[in-house]
Amino acid sequence: MAAQYGAHEVMEVHEVLSDTIDGINQFQLYRPHTRDQxxxxxxxxxxxxxxxxxxxxxQTINQRGMxxxxxYRPVRTASPVYGLDNPGTLTPNSSLNEMDDRDVASGMLGCHKSSATMRMIAALECADPELRRIIQQGAINCAEQAYEVWHYMNQKGYYQVPTMxxxxxxxxxxxxxPATMGEVRPHQFQ
Structure with a gap:
């Protein structure tokens, strides 16, 4: 009997699911330090x-085809703010009690960026089309969640966008x- 998934798929799904658990746990750790509603x-x-x-x-891996x-549907309310406006100096916190909304948002953003990259790489290793599509959408979802957090940070002045x-x-x-297209000829096989 043939295996249900390839070796790469199994290992990549394991990594993605472990990363998701870690992300959920990390975000739960941030909750008590979040002041801004x-x-x-x-x-x-x-x-x-x-x-x-x-x-x-x-559910997908346990009940194939389900x-x-x-x-992910983020809420966006304003356009990005471009330019630097006297950004402050950043240093590591000396204790957990110093963690603030900027720290929480920055941690969330980093988590989503890393997860988006991991998921896209995982999708490239999937042979099963349904699993591949779900993992690809997961990469897009992480990118959308990252942008939602980035947008919050940008509006609060925590993440400023330098310009030239x-x-x-x-x-x-x-x-x-734009490139110009020359005449395309079918490759002739002999």
């Missing part, structure tokens, strides 16, 4: 979604132009 709302929504996504993947790739002089930006962006 907006950030707490994001944190709670993301813990709930991550838990549902975990359960969906477990899972769905569910997209307009001349430099324009020069860099206008360096590229």
């Amino acid at each position: 907006q950030l707490r709302g994001i944190l709670d929504k993301q813990i709930q979604f991550m838990t549902q996504e975990y359960n969906n993947m477990v 899972g769905q790739a569910v997209p 002089q307009e001349m430099t930006t324009s020069t860099m962006m206008n360096t590229y132009s």
Whole structure:
């Protein structure tokens, strides 16, 4: 009898599920240190979604053909703020009591960035199309959750976006132009 999943798939799913558990646990550790109600709302929504996504993947591997790739729906309210506005100096906290909303949001952002990368790499190792689709959607979900946290940080001034002089930006962006397509000929096999 053939195996249900390939060796790479099994190992990658193991890594993704372990990472998801770690992320949920990490976010639960952040909760008592979250003071801002907006950030707490994001944190709670993301813990709930991550838990549902975990359960969906477990169901998919245990009951083949039963899972769905569910997209994360972030709430966005404003455009990003560009430019630096006197950013403060950052140093590690000397105790757990110093952890604040910026620390929580930064930890959440780092978790999602890392998880998005891991999931995309895992998806590239999947032969099973359903499992591949669920893991790909998981990578996209992590990217959306990261952007939601980044957006919060940007609006609060915790994550500022440096810019270049307009001349430099324009020069860099206008360096590229569309490619022209030559005649494409089918490859002849002999």
